[in-house]
Amino acid sequence: xxxxxSYHFYSTNSHFDYEFLTIGPNGAIKKVARFRHRAENVYNFxxxxxxxxxxxxxxxxxxxxxxxxxxxxxxxKIIYEFTSLFTDATIFIIGTDAPRxxxxxxxxxxxxxxxxxxxxxxGYKNGKWIDFEKxxxxxxxxxxxxxxxxF
Amino acid sequence: MNIRxxxxxxxxxxxxxxxxxxxxxxxxxxxxxxKFEKANAFLDKIGLPDFLVQKSSxxxxxxxxxxxx
Numbered sequence: 391x392x393x394x395x396s397y398h399f400y401s402t403n404s405h406f407d408y409e410f411l412t413i414g415p416n417g418a419i420k421k422v423a424r425f426r427h428r429a430e431n432v433y434n435f436x437x438x439x440x441x442x443x444x445x446x447x448x449x450x451x452x453x454x455x456x457x458x459x460x461x462x463x464x465x466x467k468i469i470y471e472f473t474s475l476f477t478d479a480t481i482f483i484i485g486t487d488a489p490r491x492x493x494x495x496x497x498x499x500x501x502x503x504x505x506x507x508x509x510x511x512x513g514y515k516n517g518k519w520i521d522f523e524k525x526x527x528x529x530x531x532x533x534x535x536x537x538x539x540x541f
Numbered sequence: 542m543n544i545r546x547x548x549x550x551x552x553x554x555x556x557x558x559x560x561x562x563x564x565x566x567x568x569x570x571x572x573x574x575x576k577f578e579k580a581n582a583f584l585d586k587i588g589l590p591d592f593l594v595q596k597s598s599x600x601x602x603x604x605x606x607x608x609x610x
Contacts, residue, residue, distance in 0.1 A: 395551040401558035402566065409564050413550045424567045427576045428584070432593070436579045440565075447572035460551055471558055480593055512590045516585050519590035529582065532590055 394501075396419075396463035399470060405475055408468045409440075414457050421461065422447060423468055431478040449486050462497035466505070475536045481499075484530035494531060499524050509533045 399410040418512040423437035438449035473479050485491030495513075498505060502524055505511065512519045513528030522531070553605050586596075 393553050397550055398552060399558050400561040400564050402562070402564045403560060407564050407567050408558060411550065411558070422565065422567055424570075424573050426568070426573065428577075428581060433587070434578075434580045434582075436573060436576045438572060447567070447570060449576075467543060468558070482584060484578065484583055485550075486579075488600055510592070512592070514587060517587075530587075532593070534593070 393462050394463050396432065396467055397460060399464055399468055401468075401499075402425060407447075408437075409463050412457055417535070421464075423465065425472055425479075425481070431476075431483055432480045433472075433476070435469065435481050435483050449490055457501065458493075458496075462493075462500065466501055467499065470508070476503060477535060480532055480534045482530070482532050491529065492527070495528060497523065509537060510536055 397410040397412055398406055401408045407423050410421050412419045412421060420442060421437055422440045423541035425433045425435050425437070427433055434450070438447040440447050450527045469481055472483065483494050485494055498511060505528075511531060511533045513522045513526065514530040514532075515522075515526065515528045519532065522528070
């Protein structure tokens, strides 16, 4: 899945915390990602930039490192790995704000041809969950691995 | 002119995470605590998709974090 350039990513033994280092004109920026169990098999997912000096994490700043596609591809691979280990997991994603949600959507749109065979994706719009379609703006996303596709 | 050293840090071959004890535990980091509280509030308000509600009635509850070799 996703045979496109992405960053090397690292995880703990629990596979709930992930890190990867992006490199671009603005230097090296460490991204951190986390899954959190909500209830039943639903897990929230989020990621942001770690400011190593302060320890703060932010996802409202634009790092402008010119590597958006690589970052999104890395995030997609992280989600793919997590759901390969936790095969019944449903991943819930919502951005901190509308632009961030749009970023997630852009990632799904861009890699849809590779995502669609593997995941069932739903988007929340106008008060209900519907099957994801490219070209439609959603407020949040939920995805689960399709049956019998674990490798 | 800025020259990006992007190629040396990008790969198409990696399929699994590299396990490292240097990766931080962000379970209680305020960023994620706040983010997930907001996400939970959103889900509590709108509910889950129908396909998930139906599926959850037939699957067992999965345990939370555990070490996976």
